[in-house]
Amino acid sequence: MNSIADTIRSLAHEKNAVILAHTYQPAEVQDIADYVGDSYGLSVKAAATDADLIIFCGVLFMAETAAILNPHKKVVLAEPDAGCPMADMITAPDLAALAARHPDHRIVCYVNSPAEVKAMSDVCVTSSNAVRIVTQLPRDGGIIFVPDKHLGSFVEERTGRPLVLWNGFCPTHARITPAMAQAARAAHPGACLMMHPEAPRESRALADQLLSTGQMCSFVKTDGHAEYIVATEIGLIHALVRQNPGKRFFPLSPLITCPNMRKGSIDSALAALSGAGGRVIEVRPEIAAPAERALRRMLELGGPAS
DSSP states (O other), X not given: OHHHHHHHHHHHHHHTEEEEEETTSOHHHHHHOSEEEOHHXXXXXXXXXXXXXXXXXXXXXXXXXXXXXXXXXXXEESSTTOOOTTGGGXXXXXXXXXXXXXXXXXXXXXXXXXXXXXXXXXXXXXXXXXXXXXXXXXXXXXXXXXXXXXXXXXXXXXXXXXXXXXXXXOTTGGGOOHHHHHHHHHHSTTOEEXXXXXXXXXXXXXXXXXXXXHHHHHHHHHOOOSEEEEEXXXXXXXXXXHHOTXXXXXXXXXXXXXXHHHTOOHHXXXXXXXXXXXXXXXXXXXXXXXXXXXXXXXXXXXXXXX
């Protein structure tokens, strides 16, 4: 494993490449990445990098975002077929039909969506900044929020603003049930239960903290608990343990895994970096330009990354 990691670091230096990995990636991938973070943190890093080559260890919409923000750089998705079921739940024609029914509404688009949907949106958001951004939007006219109905209902709760929601969801976070939360509390009394806002409303009601993955990492660093129940994709626990060696972390359930994130491996990262594997991501200019405007507005309104 060390020889592969050394080869990756040497190749990355030689090619002026940066390796970006989501916190849901397997531990071996997180350990060789230059930056590990949530969707917002990765967007910030992608926008700021001076690397010539971006190797993205995550899923398609994340690599598309990096390509849109870096039109003159080469972006390679390490796992060519790693997609996002939530992103596939909405298309540009879907959004066009919804917008036609609500012509006075602004369109807020979760980054977990196709580039074509971002291109039709006024602003993009992530789970870490959706509340902050929606709070700042003018109150004349309504807001369409796509595609995640669970994150959208969370934003409604926190902002008091009614949203027109799409019937999309994350299949991984939708598995989080009240019964899982109750069982985890019984097994780990006194632990702080942190839950991702993509979880269904009835499950969110049982959490101590509702946080994006990046916010979970920031919260634990300064919080006084010794133990935490982590109600999101299990890959995050590796990052939490690495950043907080004196604390203990328990998955809500071993069932909370994302099959697409689990595809990641150190071998696929090396193959993408060497040119022997991966998928070069290109977004057509007529889609990339308006999508970039929505993403840049997110970076403007969203505040610093966690």
